[in-house]
Amino acid sequence: MTAVALTPSGPFSLAASMRFLEGFTPANYQGTADWVLRLAFPADDGHSTVAVAVRQEETAEGAAGPVRAEFTTYPDESGGSGEADGSGSGSGEVGRSDGPGSGEAVRAQLARVLSLDVDGSGFPELAAADPVVAGLMADYPGLRPVCFHSPYEAAAWAIIGHRIRMTQAAAIKARLAERHGRRVQVEGRTLYAFPTPPALLAITRAPGLTKVKIERLHALAEAADAGELDAARLRSMPVDDALAALRDLPGIGPFSAELILIRGAGHPDVFPRHEPRLHAAMAAAYDLGETASGDIRRLAGIADRWRPYRSWVALLLRARAARLSGPTP
Template identity: 40%
Template sequence: MAHHRVEVLVQGPWSLATSRAFWEGFTPSALPQREGEALRSAFLVEGEWRRASVSVTQRGATAVLELAGAGDLDLAAAQVCRFLSLDVDGRAWPDVGARDPVIAEAQAALPGLRPCGFFSPYEAAAWSVLSQRVRMSQAAAVKAALVRDHGGVFPAPAVLRSLDLDLPGRKPEYLRAVADAALDGLLDAVTLRSMKPAAAVLAVQQVKGLGPFAAELVVLRGANEPDAVPHNETRLTDEVSERYGRPLAEVSEAWRPFRTWAAVHLRVLRERRIGGAMAAAGR
């Protein structure tokens, strides 16, 4: 197994501690920032579908990536930068807050947050199928079992399409379609990021079982596209309606070129607020 160290100068605001808390789901136990702790994970390197592991630490404006794996670790490093949003020049992100007081409030509450996506569009697509028409906890349990049974990473596309999964409805068929699309390069993150977001979403919808909501998830959180408006997230549209009293399409113009980032900040604050209210009510 090879080892590789990469240092990445992150442009613009970034806090590993804040981003790691987002990665962990902003559960109450994750909220106290533990400075200096690394973000560690294992994932499949896109295209090769070999396992790699990474430890990410922060040294000022520099992200230090310690990678290990049998495949192309330069490719793996680029993938890590993509799913942690370290590849985005965020120097103009504070300007969005200067134009929009609501976003400024979110930036202050979540200092240095960079949206952390799925490891790949393939995994985002598979998750979208697993989570259709079931509770998130049920989908998470199925995914966790698949990860546990395949060495701590989600099964590679060729493996997934060969599994005899006991899932309801057409989910096994849709997962095979997702696996085939990944093997054919139709869910490649670099390709999707090179397209205009609306075109990328339409392209993903060509995969059987992936509707508009799923396709947006694949592009915005799978490819981690930084500047797109989620049109199918009711919680976001509710939050914008409550905060601004104007439509999302109109409000989000001031968020360019970080519309995804702004949307993620609002969603995180909404989830924390609602979660805190439910905890206070003893639910």
């Protein structure tokens, strides 16, 4: 088992992240009273699985402090199936320092998932110039976007969930993890990671998935294996170019492309232009009237005040909308 530390720059609350995950349908997350975040997911290398337990310390003054994680990586030797012991005594390769599954690589991936790879020290300053943002920060202190484990997993969710209810999609995704992903133990709890790309390629049928969706998932797995869904690569590209590249994937439209870039790659500064529920929430929050939710140019102009954290403020608006009217993707 390898231990790493993540020091937040700016406000961050792991407890707020966990509360958000409990209401985020794709995560299918069940929290615990000990406030330890337990996760299992395919590593960015595409050929190993990570089991991790995350805690946040308190400072002497009782404020939220550094984030510490203990993790184990397991190579995908059996095509994504099998069981591993999250205590570090399994057959996996633990804490290597010379490859994509190394401690530094996993640390970087976990930081991205929790949005701790972004300097958030300037985020509170937005509140001074925008009362709506100030209210959102007061309602959700320390909450940053909690991302999918990777662009690959975000894209898989988009394909699985196309034209079905989110609860149905979550059940299908969970079944795929249980039947084709790796089972791990993380501090007394059994978790199932989503299948790695090679494991996903091996699936020929699955309850709830049409032939077309399986074909699209196979194309996605091949794209991930080719490096086309690398988070750093997507975030380094101009936003329009990254979105266009994502839309080239079978089954990925404008809404899904934004989801993958923002919530998969963890881009902190993108205003979603294809999310009607967010636009309705903005129109209500800024008292613009119902028809304003369709004026994307006007809304994008308001969102320009949120730079360089447009994705973050959009997440807080979604969280409020979910609380008031039910969960959103």
